[in-house]
Amino acid sequence: MRNWKSKEIQAKRAIEDRWFTVHDANIVFNQNCQNIDLIVYSKDMAQYIQVKSSETPASKDCVIIDGSPWTEDQLYYNAPIFNKHDHFRAKFVFIVDKTKSGETIFYIAPPVELESLLRRRGLEIAKRPKKDGTRRSIKFRKELPRDALKSWMNAWKLLGEAPQSPESLNHRTPQGSERRADTSDNKLRGTMVDCEKGQPRFRPTVAEGVDEWVNELLKDPIKNGK
Structure with missing residues (x-):
């Protein structure tokens, strides 16, 4: 099984363990949903979720938020990192973070706020010259320190009240x-x-x-x- 698919299943089961009903968006809509992976049902609403996975980040004590490298439009001109396509839009990004110790940590965060933090850090890194004084490439992955994600760790309450218990x-x-x-x-x-x-x-x-x-x-x- 592809790694991204196994992480999606892991996210689905973790949400189900909190008594939410969860469906695979591609199965429900019978098409490839480019912005979303899961539909999570609370008592009041259905919410679209995009799943991201993090393993072996480049920086110490960081979490990979998006594995693709920055583009100039994303970093300098505020092009979206999430919800890039004109289709269903994710309300939350669900991050499956597998640490070096083998522990798995879950983060649930709004995409706009994540993008703001990512862009701020990306610009700081891009401004730093390389050791030889030349300009640094922006072709690095989008990562955030774990400290910056603390408020979203296991933030199940953002999903609302589970319909079953x-x-x-x-x-x-x-x-x-x-x-x-x-x-x-x-x-x-x-x-x-x-x-x-x-x-x-x-x-x-x-x-x-x-x-x-x-x-x-x-x-x-x-x-x-x-």
């Missing part, structure tokens, strides 16, 4: 175990995942219950009152 699903979470709704695009029929045992637990939906009753009726109509 352990209470709304009418069950109690066992001590030492974490459960989440499996809202994957291929399994939307009441599946629950027990993360402690790693085994799927099926809770039939109303539709499934009707299907079972109809099947039993067809097997033996006399026994079932026909």
Whole structure:
């Protein structure tokens, strides 16, 4: 699996673990959505999310926000870094940051504010001459220090209130175990995942219950009152 796709799945599962419903935008719209990757549903709205991943940044204690190098339009003329295309627009950028220690940190940030911080840092770096005194190339990746992202680390509250919770699903979470709704695009029929045992637990939906009753009726109509 391509690395960017695995990070997108990791982001999707992390959001689902906070009891949000999440869908793959490309599947929902049946097209390549250039600005967005995920649709996250809160109680009040659906929000478009773009996923970015960070691994082995060039600078110490930094996070890669966008792996493509700067262009002159982006750095000097405020051309967009995110939401570059005339299409659906991401409300938040979700960053999957894998640190050298193996820990994964999640950041959720508004794209406009991210762009402002990135541009400010990019201009500072571009102004520094090289050791030989010549002008520095702007063909470097867009990174930010972790300190600059602190307020957006695990900022789940920006996504709003989750539409489901352990209470709304009418069950109690066992001590030492974490459960989440499996809202994957291929399994939307009441599946629950027990993360402690790693085994799927099926809770039939109303539709499934009707299907079972109809099947039993067809097997033996006399026994079932026909």
